[in-house]
Amino acid sequence: MAGASRLGVNMLLRSWFFILICLFSGHSLADTVWLDNGDRLSGRIELIEGGRLVMATELAGTVTVSVSRIRTLESDRGLLIKTHDHAERALSLRASETPGEVLLVNGAVQSLALRDIRQLLEPRPLIEDWQWSGKAAAALDVKQADSDTRDLDISVDTKARHGDWRHELGYEFERDFRNEQKSRHVWEAEYDLSWFFADKWFWQTSLGYRRDFLEEVARRRQLGVGPGYEWWNNSLGHFETAARLGHLRLDRRDGSAWHASALALEWDYRRFLFGKRFELYHTAETLIPDASEIRWSVDAELGLRYLLNSWASLSLIADWDYLNATDGSDINYRRYRLGMGINW
Structure with missing residues (x-):
């Protein structure tokens, strides 16, 4: 009985450990950019300006990609987006099935052509740590x-x-x-x-x-x-x-x-x-x-x-x-x- 009890406790601890890993890994998900040749980039989108996207990746460092080569992209972070006629803050970005577009999530979901984005950047966070x-x-x-x-x-x-x-x-x-x-x-x-x-x-x-x-x-x-x-x-x-x-x-x-x-x-x-x-x-x-x-x-x-x-x-x-x-x-x-x- 003692061995079975220890086995049950170990299985329970492993289950909770697996759940915690899944939760924390979900918060560390990277931004993703799909290119028109089928390649995919993962990292952190820093900026879109002048028809170019700047992305910080773990292996290749900072990468610059022409927006015209991007099929779609996604990000679960809040970003500031400026188009030709207005600016707004999106809660997140979802990949679109239509090439050259992205889905803006800000209460409602709306489609936006990547070529219409004049600027995209992350808002300045409240600085708490050094x-x-x-x-x-x-x-x-x-x-x-x-x-x-x-x-x-x-x-x-x-x-x-x-x-x-x-x-x-x-x-x-x-x-x-x-x-x-x-x-x-x-x-x-x-x-x-x-x-x-x-x-x-x-x-x-x-x-x-x-x-x-x-x-x-x-x-x-x-x-x-x-x-x-x-x-x-x-x-x-x-x-x-x-x-x-x-x-x-x-x-x-x-x-x-x-x-x-x-x-x-x-x-x-x-x-x-x-x-x-x-x-x-x-x-x-x-x-x-x-x-x-x-x-x-x-x-x-x-x-x-x-x-x-x-x-x-x-x-x-x-x-x-x-x-x-x-x-x-x-x-x-x-x-x-x-x-x-x-x-x-």
Whole structure:
């Protein structure tokens, strides 16, 4: 009797274990795309835009497919869909028997031609757990012509988000040589802490430090606080602006120091293009100090990143540092770089 009882308990436990596996596997079902040649892709649909579908797969990484080659698709996730004349949120998508169409489930079931979809993306979820992302890039330029040139640039940017709080940390190192003479040697770091007190609005505290080993201004320290607004943030990119009041301190190489209150205007724009194959980005900060020596300054970066795969990229970057001084000692520095990077 004891053996039979143990056997019954084991069978019951196995049955419950099998049921739990089925339940959890049902929640992990992947999106599915059927192609016109009979192939089938499984993964997570990230985006449809410009006639191309972007899908993250487990084995092949990020895959881009022309919408014209898709027979139908399905997804059990809520997605935002924009057509030529309206936008709506579908609870799920079902495969259609008609080639080139998909069934939208949003209370009622309606048929939609895939060619009519201008954009399809996943709505931004409510962030409860930690989300960490970042990128690192390195550019090395070596030329031998009328003047020998060796330029090295390394940058690391990382971002962590948890609930209403966002942490951003950036670091950059630059060292240039002209005919074996060092022409630029700079490193700088910046930390931003943002608190989202509303859906789009946030309050930001920013700390910045810059060390220059060659120019007259050897050190720059910057502290600022102020509001910001996130205009959009989705799988296509994001755009936000911020205005901060703070303090700026410059330490010259001769031992003297200069400090003043300053208004900082900052923006950050990023946009994926051509089915997430390219990323265009532009960041800039304009400083307007309350001082008679300096009118204003700009630190801007414009770049185009080509995504080789889900983690590697090739970047073309243009930097512009400008300072407008009342005594005519303006600084106007431009630089163009080509580098490799990794994303996570």
